[in-house]
Amino acid sequence: MRNPTSSSSLSSFVASKSAKTTTPRSSAPVVPLSEFGREMQAGLARSPRSISPKFFYDAAGSQLFDRICELPEYYPTRTELRILGECAGEIAEQVGPNAEIVEFGAGSLTKVRLLLDALETPKRYLPIDISGEHLEAAAERLKADYPALVVQPIAADYTMPLVLPAPMAGSGRRVGFFPGSTIGNFEPDEALAFLQLAARMLRGGGLLIGVDLVKAPERLHAAYNDAQGVTAEFNLNLLRRANTELDADFDLDGFAHAAFYNAPRQRIEMHLVSRKAQSVSLNGERFGFEEGETIHTEYSHKFTVDGLRALAVRAGFRPGAVWTDPEKLFSVHWLAA
Numbered sequence: 315m316r317n318p319t320s321s322s323s324l325s326s327f328v329a330s331k332s333a334k335t336t337t338p339r340s341s342a343p344v345v346p347l348s349e350f351g352r353e354m355q356a357g358l359a360r361s362p363r364s365i366s367p368k369f370f371y372d373a374a375g376s377q378l379f380d381r382i383c384e385l386p387e388y389y390p391t392r393t394e395l396r397i398l399g400e401c402a403g404e405i406a407e408q409v410g411p412n413a414e415i416v417e418f419g420a421g422s423l424t425k426v427r428l429l430l431d432a433l434e435t436p437k438r439y440l441p442i443d444i445s446g447e448h449l450e451a452a453a454e455r456l457k458a459d460y461p462a463l464v465v466q467p468i469a470a471d472y473t474m475p476l477v478l479p480a481p482m483a484g485s486g487r488r489v490g491f492f493p494g495s496t497i498g499n500f501e502p503d504e505a506l507a508f509l510q511l512a513a514r515m516l517r518g519g520g521l522l523i524g525v526d527l528v529k530a531p532e533r534l535h536a537a538y539n540d541a542q543g544v545t546a547e548f549n550l551n552l553l554r555r556a557n558t559e560l561d562a563d564f565d566l567d568g569f570a571h572a573a574f575y576n577a578p579r580q581r582i583e584m585h586l587v588s589r590k591a592q593s594v595s596l597n598g599e600r601f602g603f604e605e606g607e608t609i610h611t612e613y614s615h616k617f618t619v620d621g622l623r624a625l626a627v628r629a630g631f632r633p634g635a636v637w638t639d640p641e642k643l644f645s646v647h648w649l650a651a
Contacts, residue, residue, distance in 0.1 A: 347597055350559060351560045351596075354369070364609065364611070370549075370612075375445075376421060382540070390537070390643075390644055393643050394493055404635065405648070408634060408648045411434040412437045413488070413489050414485050414487070416516070417491040419443055419444075419496050420467075421452070423441055423452040425494070443467075449467045488516055489516065490512050490651075492512070501613065509631065510630060513651050520648060525617050525645045525647060526614070527617060527619070535574065552586070554566060562595060562596045572587045573585075582616075585610050586611060587607070588603040631650060
């Protein structure tokens with residue numbers, strides 16, 4: 315997500331240099347890898363190097379992202395919460411009574427509370443998140459606060475096809491909730507594929523989606539390069555996780571967070587930059603880094619309102635109401651499925 319050390323500002327970002335070298339496997343024993351391990355190993359072997367942002371969200375990463383959402387520079391969360399709070403009645407009219415809410419990438423289950431409070435007798439809530447431990451804890455807190463609501467957490471990768479429980483008897487529409495502009499983390503073709511998947515899954519209902527809007531580059535840069543360094547810690551936690559779970563040997567002081575706005579492509583790009591020439595071991599294989607070489611960890615694409623609506627039509631949705639804040643920093647869209 316967003317912020318650097320002193321060497322990772324926009325002006326000091328150093329582009330990835332030259333091809334990387336991978337040494338032959340050592341005599342160390344090779345063990346079967348988890349999905350994270352397989353994708354990390356593949357990501358280090360490809361050029362340019364990259365790893366999916368979905369692996370940010372182990373328990374520690376999820377907690378760090380919660381801290382990011384409270385930072386003064388990070389406008390998306392508080393702006394989206396303001397929109398959801400002020401427009402909750404209008405949103406509830408679109409959703410209808412007795413709804414089943416499916417939240418993709420549910421995280422801490424904070425924003426959905428504004429929706430649940432406004433809805434007429436919501437029937438069931440199905441939060442989906444890759445971080446099962448974090449999700450279970452958040453779901454237990456939600457159950458305590460909404461005892462009449464059926465809460466069924468699903469620990470899964472929501473970008474992959476999955477089978478949801480059959481609708482409950484007497485339930486209304488099945489409505490997706492996808493806040494936080496997480497759609498921006500996808501490449502354009504991946505965003506389309508996810509929305510097509512959601513349109514099929516939610517047929518007869520709809521999707522409520524939060525989308526960050528194109529704005530001044532300096533505002534975006536500040537949001538992803540916070541003064542407290544929380545986003546740097548969040549980004550580097552990916553390497554810490556690899557050391558803990560995969561027995562890798564990343565030198566955390568040897569990498570720096572870097573985030574910058576690519577205006578022609580209307581996206582923030584986030585990387586981990588090697589501060590020096592070094593090598594890293596993962597599952598018996600060594601990967602060489604040159605100084606300035608990067609691991610790409612996240613895109614955060616920004617949208618115009620019309621651009622998002624056009625994408626939704628291509629995916630099979632019928633765009634409906636759109637809500638924005640007075641500064642037009644952020645938008646929330648109702649898409650009928």
